[in-house]
Amino acid sequence: MADPRARLLALDGLDPLIERGRLQWRALAEAPPGADLVLLGLVDGVPHFVAVPDRAGNAATGRPPHIFGLLAQLPRDEMALYGAARAMVEWHGRHRFCPACAGTTSAFKGGWGRQCGGCGAQHFPRTDPVVIMLAEHDGAVLLGRGLGWPEGRYSALAGFVEPGESIEEAVARELLEESGVRAFDVRYVASQPWPFPSQLMIGCHCISEGRALDIDTSELADLIWATRDEVVAALAGDADARFIAPPPFAIARDLLEWWVAG
Amino acid sequence: MADPRARLLALDGLDPLIERGRLQWRALAEAPPGADLVLLGLVDGVPHFVAVPDRAGNAATGRPPHIFGLLAQLPRDEMALYGAARAMVEWHGRHRFCPACAGTTSAFKGGWGRQCGGCGAQHFPRTDPVVIMLAEHDGAVLLGRGLGWPEGRYSALAGFVEPGESIEEAVARELLEESGVRAFDVRYVASQPWPFPSQLMIGCHCISEGRALDIDTSELADLIWATRDEVVAALAGDADARFIAPPPFAIARDLLEWWVAG
Incomplete structure (x- = not known):
């Protein structure tokens, strides 16, 4: 903190302040007096911080609808740096x-x-592990539409890993609870931090015994088995696609692209 | 809770009470008055609970030395059930x-x-994701001895996943911090819950660029590169093995067995 070059991340509430496609930084002296400071790390030897806003604990959690537009302006390393800063600020505010x-x-x-x-x-x-999975049966994958989602939007099913279970057990339990589908051959595909507020998304693939569905109506409005052609059309944004694919940045979209690529 | 068949897990502090190799259960009415109850689930349609002890919040966290001996008496499904119960009881006590x-x-x-x-x-x-990894270089894997560990005991390096990073990034960061080793080709191998108090162990393998070491002496007493023959001898418990292998139930042992099996 004594380094005169130390930088402070510029935030608007929890949103990043972006100019010409880059995060903005201020002098550390501009931090509000008494605010908790989090060291984000050294960038080329220069310490970079974020300050915890006074009322972060009262900010709405979850992903605000405009955040993808902001993130899309940033290079990947700054997107990751902002993600860490956002998760830390929210955690401090609530603890x-x-x-x-x-x-x-x-x-x-x-x-x-x-x-x-x-x-x-x-x-x-805290970092909350969440499994998100594509269950496959005979050339089609299971996708769901959450309660309150826009008409036509479908994504992979997901849920928090619970105490006492492995990643593979969490995939099998969540699928069974939400869809009635019994899974086997669970396979890890990829992971991604999701700082809204503090998830670690763990993307998996598995095989389903069949296509019979028993939908959990407390969480889901609909479930569909989407064929490869239907997924390809949705990822391409075709106007007559059967469903609207998850947006960029969502690991569900990466899972669908991974599956289509074989 | 109104089901007259409902069962209550018998605990001695946080330890399981075991008779003839099985967990012991009591009538739900034997729960201390006012104690928080956690529904562990239905076993053959019968609700099974655990009660949160009054002073769980003051119990020592971490893995007590005798727990492996207790767990070894249980069938695998009861081991998992006890793990969930222990994690939940500790969480309630501290929240x-x-x-x-x-x-x-x-x-x-x-x-x-x-x-x-x-x-x-x-x-x-809360469930805290922890990466634990075998870094490999030219037929040998990197193992470390933590501060205060018994002489000769070595295991895979591990650390908590931090906000803003993927599993693969956490593996690379932890290895670099603890050993100076730069990793690539990070690959997920297996996962396991570790309820002492609330970890999700995520086992990975990766390749190291070289064998130069820069040991983090705030966490580690020693680092070694162990050859396949040395790992085989340690897993077999040979008296003249170069190191003492991680015990059964530790995912580090599974990682070593997976690696030796090719």
């Missing part, structure tokens, strides 16, 4: 108190943890 | 207060969440 004793916590370890002034417990940022 | 507003929380959703009586925020069990 000002110790869940074990209700004492007041304060940031330590360069902002990568909070320690309780009461019981001394140390708390670290 | 009696709202980290956002310091209000008192109470269990909801059958014990799979806690809700704040003050601000209404809902909190869910």
Whole structure:
């Protein structure tokens, strides 16, 4: 923090401030007095920080509809840096108190943890593993439309990994709960951080025993088995495609592209 | 809870009570009055619960040295059930207060969440993804000995996935931080829950550019490159093996067995 070159990420609420396609940085002295600072890392030897806004804890969590448009302006390394900053700022804002004793916590370890002034417990940022999966049966994949989603939008099913289960068990349980489909041959494909607010998306593929569906209507409006041709048309954005594909940046889209590519 | 057949897991502190190689269950009425109950699930249609002990929040976290001996007595499905119960009980014990507003929380959703009586925020069990990896170079793998470990004990390097990074990026960062090794071709191998208190272990393999080491002495006492023959001898428990292999149940042992099997 004493380095005069130290930079501070410019934010508008939780959104990045972007000019000419790049994140904007200020002098560290522009941080609000008393704000918690998180060291994002060194870029070419220069320390880069983000400050935790006073009211981050009250900001709406989840993915705001405009964020993809902002992210699309950034190079990939800055997108990742912003993602880490956003997740950390949200975590600090929601963890000002110790869940074990209700004492007041304060940031330590360069902002990568909070320690309780009461019981001394140390708390670290949480990252929630989520499985997201393409179940395949005889040349088609299972896609769902969540409650309240725009008409026509379908994506891969997903859910949080629960205590006591492996990634492969989580895939099988989520599929069974949401669709009634029994999966086998679960296979890891790719992963991606998703800082809205703190997910680690773990993309998988599996094989289904059949196509019979038992839809969980508390979470889903519809389920379809989409053929390869239907997925290709949706990814291409064809006007007469059977469904609207997940947007860029969503790992569900990468899973569909991986599947179509064979 | 009204089902007269409902069962309650018998615990001694956080340890399982085991008789004739099976978990022990009591009538649900034997739960301490007012204790939070977590629904573990239905076994043959019968609801099975665990009660949160009053002082779980003060129990030592981490893996107690005797737990492997207890787990080894159980069939695999009961081992998994106990793992989920232990993770849930520890989480409840350490989350009696709202980290956002310091209000008192109470269990909801059958014990799979806690809700704040003050601000209404809902909190869910945390599962911390941890990458654990075998870095390979020219027929040998990198193993480390942690500070304070018994002499001769070596295992795969590991670390928590941080906000803003993928599984593959976490593997590369942890290896670089702990050993100075630069990794490429990161590949997912297997995963395993590790409820001491709440990790999801994600086992990976990668290739190293070379064997030069820059050891992180704040975490590690030693690093070695172990050849296939040395790993085979350690897994066999040979008296003259170069190192002592990780114990059964540790995913590090599975990674070594997977690697030796080619």
